[in-house]
Amino acid sequence: MLSLLPLLVASCLGVAISETQFSVRLKGGTACSGRVEIYVDESWGNVCDDGWSLNAANVVCRQLGCGPAQEAYSSPKFGPGLASDPILISELYCSGQEHSLGECNYKREDTCDHDEDAGVGCAEKYLGIRLVNGPNKCSGRLEVNYNGQWGTVCNDRWDMLDTKVACKELGCSRPISANKCEAFGKGSGPIWLNEVICTGQESTLSECKANTLGAHDCTHAEDVGIECMEPFEVRLADGPNRCSGRLEVFFKHEWGTVCNDDWDLNDAKVVCRELACGHPEHRKALKPMAGMASGRIWLDDVACHGSETSLENCKHRIWGFHDCTHAEDVTVTCTGVQDP
Known part of the structure; x- marks a missing residue:
């Protein structure tokens, strides 16, 4: 076991240890619930429940790799520590965001009895x-x-x-x-x-x-x-390359098209970015293509600002609601595949 070499920092609460991570274990329960013991100055000892809170319990749970704290016990629910075991810290105050109890404020004073040993109940681990x-x-x-x-x-x-x-x-x-x-x-x-x-x-x-x-x-x-919903996907179909063609989106296990009502270059810009295909060609982005799709028309009245990372984040009518025919399917031509 590594010995503790703490950096001591004065505090209005006594002495706080920061920039160190000491070991924590639970006794008397399971891997994620039990009496809290910490390793300080080359010995294991207990934590007094003075100042003990759910925030502190969450730090312990996080340090142990368990789920979030369900309970912060301020009595020896899991049995008291041994009379020979030291009570190493008391008046522990954590925000709940720390990665180790060593980052919280506390006092190194043994003024408690073992009937005040702190305990935690964390959500158990699952894979x-x-x-x-x-x-x-x-x-x-x-x-x-x-x-x-x-x-x-x-x-x-x-x-x-x-x-x-x-x-x-x-x-x-x-x-x-x-x-x-x-x-x-x-x-x-x-x-x-x-x-x-x-x-x-x-x-x-x-x-x-x-x-x-x-x-x-x-x-x-x-x-x-x-x-x-399955992961959002877009593609350009039936064009000369993957960066030019009829715009199709995947919804409810089925590819469908997008109506060109209110479609503009801001919308095309988002599609080209999402496909890593550069920028829309101004003269070609709205130009109809030969051939007509069949099946669902999924989106209509798409309204992007142009800064979105995905067409999924743009405003549009409810999926599948439109007043279009496939003669109005959107096509997009982008400048080409972006360099990595």
């Missing part, structure tokens, strides 16, 4: 999520992998914000629907997650609040099923 029994990788019954075993998610409190995070983690686009119970069949085995609460800003479900893994009052009739 990933998937959708099964759906028509594509972005629709299906939601399953979570924990300790190598796949299980389902209960729909208690599940909503579109939770679905938004799941879609993001899966590499899909925006959510279409949430909580489609039994639409993709009942699962089997464990129900890992329940009472999931996301803000929508998280990158993975593991960052959202939830009950302890495996704690629920559900049946598989309540398994969550979701639908996300």
Whole structure:
């Protein structure tokens, strides 16, 4: 074990240690829940619960590679430390954004008893999520992998914000629907997650609040099923090269065209940028091409500012609503493939 060589910084709270990361472990529980112990001055010891908070617990959970803190225990829920174990820090104050408890403010004073040992309950680790029994990788019954075993998610409190995070983690686009119970069949085995609460800003479900893994009052009739849009794609079809042709977009597992109502060079500029094809040729960007498409017309009245990175970010009518024929399909000609 590496010895601690801290940089000491004076603070109104006593002495704070910064620019150091010391080891943390949990005892008396699981890998992600237990009594907090830290390694300071070449010995393991406890943390007094004076000033202990959910912010501090979140730092511990992050340092351990677990999910977000569910509880910050200010009593020895997981049993007191040994009488021979030192209580190394007290009056710990964290913002919750630190990467290590060593970045928080605290006092190095042993004024507490072991019945004040701090503990945490973090969301347990899990390896990933998937959708099964759906028509594509972005629709299906939601399953979570924990300790190598796949299980389902209960729909208690599940909503579109939770679905938004799941879609993001899966590499899909925006959510279409949430909580489609039994639409993709009942699962089997464990129900890992329940009472999931996301803000929508998280990158993975593991960052959202939830009950302890495996704690629920559900049946598989309540398994969550979701639908996300597949990743947005555009292409230029039936042209002389990939940077010139009829504009097509992918939606609901099907390629379709774009109507030229209100289409202008700002819109074409976004398409050329998204395809890494340089800039639209002014004289050719709006010129009709020979040949006519068939199938769906997905977009109409597209209105881009020209600075968007994707046509997906531009305003348009609801997908599939239009007053056009394929004689009005947009075509785009770009200057060519951009240099890397």
